[in-house]
Amino acid sequence: MNLREWGWDENWAAAFAPHAAAGLEPARVVRQDRGACEIQLETGGRTAEPTGRFRHAVEAGEADMPGVGDWVAVDPRPTCARAGIEAVLSRRTCLSRQEVGRATRAQVLAANVDLVFMVSALDAGRGFNLPRIERALALVRASGAEAVAVLNKADLCDDIGARVREAQSAVMDVPIVALSAIEGWGVDELRPWLAGNRTGVLLGPSGVGKSALVNALLGAGIQETQPVREEDARGRHTTTRRELFRIPSGGLLIDTAGLREFQPWGAGEELDSVFPEVAALAEQCRFRDCRHEAEPGCAVQRALGEGSLEARRFEHYLSLKREQAYQEQKRDLGAQLAEKTRWKKIAQWQKEIFRHRDR
Ligand SMILES: Nc1nc2c(ncn2[C@@H]2O[C@H](COP(=O)(O)OP(=O)(O)OP(=O)(O)O)[C@@H](O)[C@H]2O)c(=O)[nH]1
Ligand SMILES: [Mg+2]
Ligand SMILES: [Zn+2]
Secondary structure, three states: OOHHHHOOOHHHHHHHHHHHHOOOEEEEEEEEOOOOEEEEEOOEEEEEEEOHHHHHHHHOOOOOOOOOOOEEEEEOOOOOOOEEEEEEOOOOOEEEEEEOOEEEEEEEEEEOOOEEEEEEEOOOOOOOOHHHHHHHHHHHHHHOOEEEEEEEOHHHOOOHHHHHHHHHHHHOOOOEEEOOOOOOOOHHHHHHHHOOOOEEEEEOOOOOOHHHHHHHHHOOOOOOOOOOOOOOOOOOOOOOOOEEEEOOOOOEEEEOOOOOOOOEOOOOOHHHHHOHHHHHHHOOOOOOOOOOOOOOOOHHHHHHHHOOOOHHHHHHHHHHHHHHHHHHHHHHHHHHHHHHHHHHHHHHHHHHHHHHHHO
């Protein structure tokens, strides 16, 4: 198996050189379960696990755990059932979200993806939601990958044009593709984006048809899909792990579990790129620290009054901004705590030294 078909290129080879010199082999993480993961080596697929040394680096905060899409340096350990992951190559892009219950750590959803297909569904349920698309876009902007908006289940919609226009108002210049994964039309429009062994990831709530889309692109029913419950149209979280697939027509695609909620991680300037019209107006406000509430000379309030700025967009901008401020506060608190613990350790260590010296 040629690693190029899994996205390997000259730049990865250059980044890998020191590991090659150390006798390690390159591999890509294609599936992740708790603890272990499936990797793709030049010689084929294998199960792998982080070595003790690597785990230690992770605990010390010097490394991240490998995620799907990562390129890793492995010790093949031919006599062991599992190959040992010694290092993760520095990521080109990284789609991450806040880890549940661990406020200050980001969780890698997909690494080294060139583009993110933000999937919605036109089934008149909750699969189509503009604020959600805007949130997803903030997440994509923070990742460094390109965004494409996919409107699936177009076979269930009688006014596709209207939905496309609405979506366009949320994502601005991001390309939009309306398609039907089940009937198969429109699906081919996604293939050019993956050409040249590029890597894409499907992002969207449960039940919008991400796995159905993987199957449509693979031309085979490999990913399990399940009907959305009628009562609440919320889907069932059929897919539970992240996995990378090779598309026969070229490229790689990661299927993820539908995220119930996600917080854009590290989305700073990204908000401005998702809401460029608000950012442009804010620059014209009289005060640099204008909160666009009731300050005199506020260009945002003026535009809202004139109707040239959509109230819905501004409200969503504000709510994301508030959330971001909250996350930053939490992160600062986490950093303060870590610093405190560090100094405690240093003080203890100094005490030890003095004790020995006094003897
Ligand atoms: N009518 C119609 N139904 C579709 C389409 N795509 C998917 N579905 C149906 O929607 C349901 C959910 O599809 P899945 O592919 O399991 O959704 P998912 O996004 O992978 O969901 P999770 O794995 O839970 O995140 C299934 O019953 C599919 O058959 C489509 O284009 N048209
Ligand atoms: Mg699925
Ligand atoms: Zn203002």
